[in-house]
Amino acid sequence: MYSQLSHVISENRGRLIAFCQKLLRAASLSGQEGGAAELVRDEMLALDYDTVAVDEVGNVVGTVACSAKTALMLTAHMDVVDPADPARWRFPPFSGTLAEGCLWGRGAVDDKASLAAMVYGAGLLKMAGISPKRPVVVAATVGEEVGGYGAKHLASYQHPGLAIIGEPSGNTLRRGHRGKFEIVVTYHGRSAHASAPQKGLNPDFSLARFLLALRELPLRQDPVYGGTTLAPTLLYVDQKASNVIPAAASVHLDWRNAPGETLEDALGQIAPLARSCAEEGISTSVGVPEHEEVSYTGARRQLDASFGSVDMSANDPRLLRAQALLETVLGRKFPAGVWQFCTDGGHLAQAGIACLGFGPGDEHMAHVLDEHIAVDELAEAALAYAVLAAALEVE
Numbered sequence: 001m002y003s004q005l006s007h008v009i010s011e012n013r014g015r016l017i018a019f020c021q022k023l024l025r026a027a028s029l030s031g032q033e034g035g036a037a038e039l040v041r042d043e044m045l046a047l048d049y050d051t052v053a054v055d056e057v058g059n060v061v062g063t064v065a066c067s068a069k070t071a072l073m074l075t076a077h078m079d080v081v082d083p084a085d086p087a088r089w090r091f092p093p094f095s096g097t098l099a100e101g102c103l104w105g106r107g108a109v110d111d112k113a114s115l116a117a118m119v120y121g122a123g124l125l126k127m128a129g130i131s132p133k134r135p136v137v138v139a140a141t142v143g144e145e146v147g148g149y150g151a152k153h154l155a156s157y158q159h160p161g162l163a164i165i166g167e168p169s170g171n172t173l174r175r176g177h178r179g180k181f182e183i184v185v186t187y188h189g190r191s192a193h194a195s196a197p198q199k200g201l202n203p204d205f206s207l208a209r210f211l212l213a214l215r216e217l218p219l220r221q222d223p224v225y226g227g228t229t230l231a232p233t234l235l236y237v238d239q240k241a242s243n244v245i246p247a248a249a250s251v252h253l254d255w256r257n258a259p260g261e262t263l264e265d266a267l268g269q270i271a272p273l274a275r276s277c278a279e280e281g282i283s284t285s286v287g288v289p290e291h292e293e294v295s296y297t298g299a300r301r302q303l304d305a306s307f308g309s310v311d312m313s314a315n316d317p318r319l320l321r322a323q324a325l326l327e328t329v330l331g332r333k334f335p336a337g338v339w340q341f342c343t344d345g346g347h348l349a350q351a352g353i354a355c356l357g358f359g360p361g362d363e364h365m366a367h368v369l370d371e372h373i374a375v376d377e378l379a380e381a382a383l384a385y386a387v388l389a390a391a392l393e394v395e
Contacts, residue, residue: 001130002329005386008128012120013379017098019043020116020378023078024096024105030079030146033058034296036112037078040119040140047123049138057153058297060140064122064389068134072394073158074122074385075151076115076166076359077144077344080107081367090370101374108373109361114166115140117360117378121385128386134161136389144344146293147303151344155351161394162318164385165310165345166359168366169337171381173326174357175312175319177339178225179346181255181263181288182305185210185274188283191239191247201281203249204237210277211251217269222258225311225338229256252289259311263288308346310355312336322356322392329387330380339363354394358384 009016019039028036037060044052044062052062060078063071083093083106091097093106103113122136137160141150165174187207192200211232221227231254237246255266271286278284288304295301312319314336323334336356341363345355360381361373 001390002387004128004130005390006383008124009379009383009386012124016116016120016379016382017103017375019119020103020113021096021098023112023116024103024107025094027094028078028080028107029082030143031294032296033078033142037140037296040078040115043119044123044138047119048126049123055153056297057150057295057299057301058142059150059154061158062138064125064132064136066132066135070161070394071135071137072389072392073137073139073160073163074118074166074389075139075141075154075163075344076111076118077141077150078115079142079145080110081145088369098375101376102372103375103378104370104372106371108371109168110366110371111144111167111359113361113373113378114168114359114381117381118166118385121382122389124386125390130390132390134394141344142295143293147291147305148307148344148347149293149295149301149303151347153301155348155353160353162392163345163348163353163355164388165343165355165357167339167343167357168361168363169339169357169359170362171358171360171377171384173319173322173334173336174339175314175336176225176259176310177342177345178259179257179309180307180342181257181266183253183255183266183270184250184287184289185253185270186248186250186285187278188248188285189246189281192245194243194245197245200245202245203282204246206278206282207249207251210274213273213277217273220258220261225258228258228261230254257309259309263306307342308350310343310345310349312354312356318354318392318394319356322388325387325391326384330384
């Protein structure tokens with residue numbers, strides 16, 4: 001099996017690179033993934049997937065069928081973040097330039113190399129004459145960069161035994177990551193003209209006390225994931241004029257939670273601390289912000305600002321089987337690390353779907369200037385996904 005897959009990946013290396021270039025040339029900012037989705041759908045059809053469909057929110061889902069019921073899912077997202085000033089890039093950010101053995105452009109690492117390698121890894125099984133042990137579902141999702149509404153919708157109707165999350169990991173395995181909660185704390189006072197501060201109730205002082213107290217908040221520790229971290233980020237008031245005492249002052253908190261810690265746990269620490277810092281006459285409110293996202297299909301989704309955590313045991317049989325398969329075909333050890341950032345896997349895990357991670361590219365290259373991926377790493381990832389698609393048991 002390994003030699004067959006290696007041969008067919010090698011024979012189709014040019015097609016794989018060309019497809020990844022096309023994806024990079026599609027400027028698929030969140031909510032604008034239609035062009036990339038069309039490319040993925042057409043490539044799946046050309047590779048003879050058994051079924052290819054575009055769902056309500058715009059996810060493209062292709063299946064390599066099998067008589068077994070429980071599927072393996074390979075999933076990566078189509079949307080990218082804004083490249084900012086194109087003039088600062090070595091090569092234009094949506095050019096997909098092939099130079100120095102790399103493909104250059106926004107999304108090369110996050111997340112189009114993973115997506116291209118998945119589409120080809122599963123799609124070339126038939127050409128290699130290999131039938132997978134169970135159905136293989138390849139899902140190209142929308143909206144990951146703005147809250148993951150594509151993955152949340154996907155989890156409402158897809159229930160695989162295991163999902164492989166394609167995010168940059170340097171072609172090594174990942175078994176989890178912390179989650180993320182965004183929490184807004186607001187102090188409510190009474191507005192007044194700044195020339196007569198005694199007539200108002202200034203919430204800024206209570207907010208200042210809260211920010212100082214945050215540094216003393218005991219946070220959960222974790223030897224694998226590094227524990228919970230908490231960072232105040234945005235600060236804002238309900239006024240724009242500098243000569244007006246605000247009626248409300250808010251801080252936006254970025255809470256990165258170790259697996260096992262819930263949003264309720266976080267709010268259970270933040271809310272009482274916020275109340276304890278309120279001066280006389282000042283009230284508080286604590287909550288998770290929500291926002292609406294609109295897909296390129298026109299579908300609207302209301303999202304709260306939270307990602308789930310992912311945690312698979314280092315002794316889970318599915319992880320051990322994945323390690324053995326990859327070690328055999330790629331000839332090196334595959335210890336399983338953890339990601340420092342959130343992925344769509346958090347939404348799938350919240351729906352009860354077990355997740356592992358694997359993807360080409362340096363994770364520190366995501367969202368940065370001159371993002372690029374080595375074509376050798378892209379091709380190796382396609383082979384790895386093909387082996388996992390062909391032989392990994394998911395139960």
